[in-house]
Amino acid sequence: MSFLIGIDGGGTKTHAVLTDLQGEKLFECFAGPSNFLILGTAKVSETILELIDSCSNYLNFSYGDISAVLLGTTGAGRRSDAGLLENDFQSFLQKKNISIKNFRVESDARIALEGAFSGKPGSILIAGTGSIMFGKDKAGNVHRVGGFGRFIGDEGSGYSIGKKALTAIAKSFDGRGEKTILSELISENFGISSSEKLITEVYKNNFDIASPTPLVLLAAEIGDKTAVEIIDSETDELILHIIAMNKMICEEVMSIAFIGGILSSKNFYSDLFTKKIKEQIPNCRVKPPDYPPEYGAVLMAQEYLKTN
Template sequence: MSVRRHRHVPGARVRGLAVGTDVGGTWIRVATDHAPGVLTVRSTREPAVLARLLRALWRRRGFTRGRVDALVVASRGVWTAGECAALAHRLRGLARRVRVVPDAQAAHRGALVDRPGVLLLAGTGSIVVGRDARGRWARAGGLGPLLGDEGSAFSIGREWLRAGSRGGRWQAALAAARAAEPVARIAALAPAVLRRARRGDRRARAIARRAQAALAEHARDVVRQLRLRAPVDASWAGSVLEDAWFRRGLVRALARAGVRARWRRPATTPAAAALRMATRLRAGR
């Protein structure tokens, strides 16, 4: 058996890594083209802390700016070009080329593979984004726990605590609100609320229906902003929408809202979409 050996060309540079990072409200997921699988670490809501977290992760993995050719960070909490550029500037020491995009846009690209349509994202927070055939983006929601996040895990957990605090039973709600990382702690209640809803708990079902209706209303808003033609391609992302029972209710809620949708299972994850964008960035595209 013959073995082909590739002669090293003096001065030639070995191609560096492409890294895609999905920064959600609870978890950071990192994918590279160097190794299979996704590395998952706890997230943060502070951009300055995010930079420190990623630098620490780079040290653990042996990554350096010279070794990472391209990094794409799909981050919550950014939308405008200025916001993306500011975060990219904070992360400039991690790779030769750094690009920041909104996490919902990466989720859309991953789920619908660059097709026009809407992406409903409900994890710790929530947002609905859409893209038309001309590449224009629109959004509804995504205003954070103080002003929005309707239909998210946080809103489901918050509504459950509110409902349970009546009749003088306010201690659990107040303890959750005063805890360290209260948004994540309250959002962590959502899976149990949805399990109760599946089993027929009336209070939990009412909370789930309101969450589904809120997401459907956001989706209708985006469809109207972009004037998307029916049937509108629709997909989903986020931990809440991994629940098949909740998702079936959302399908019905969107139909009741007057949106005729063609639902598509997500083609890939936001982290994988960010990695795909990083490989393009490495190639100069």
């Protein structure tokens, strides 16, 4: 019997699913993070092999029974970076006298897109700590909007929301901006109650810029003007993502799935954003993903075997 292994690699955990060649799920397992641009390819190679071994031990099969392993992970958006991990993992296996054929690396967003629409045309909008949008047209072409990172992009993301909240609080502290309940919430939850403390936390203690985002949502829910303005501005940015993608894929009906906690859970942000979509992009239809990203990796592994 032959097997496929699809892997969803993230910054905090990595999720693998074992299937037969038809995609029937047989087993799943988890391991640590797999962002190789941060952890290095050697550490991530150990994690990948750990997951493969967990799968093979479960059904007692050999490495030779694996037809393909496809990993979608953070940091693999550029083919050069993905190829680096592919080559280093094969070198890692050679040192252990292990042979696994057809190991492929793709981006985490790419496998999420394939899983969300079962390999068919559609678009995903990811808004977590960062933001990016991918769409696939009827011809199979994949288009991208956003994803320029925290320095020049990530509009509509937790990072962008958190940064704007901290900027508003800084202005409130020294009288350049309006008073906002965000100042109280930040003080209560993070102990930041002065300009000096804010500067220390951000520039010395590596404060997580995205971490105030839930507080911004809470403040917006109770009507804080500053928080509402931040959410209004950030949802407008994501609307621009969809409008741009809509022009690229040229579909009569644009199907879109949300990935990431800010959009996929019900809150002030997601409610306002959904309302704006209905008003401004009437041909857009929001739907839940068909399958999770790790199964999207299985679908891509199946497609890879057909063409290689």
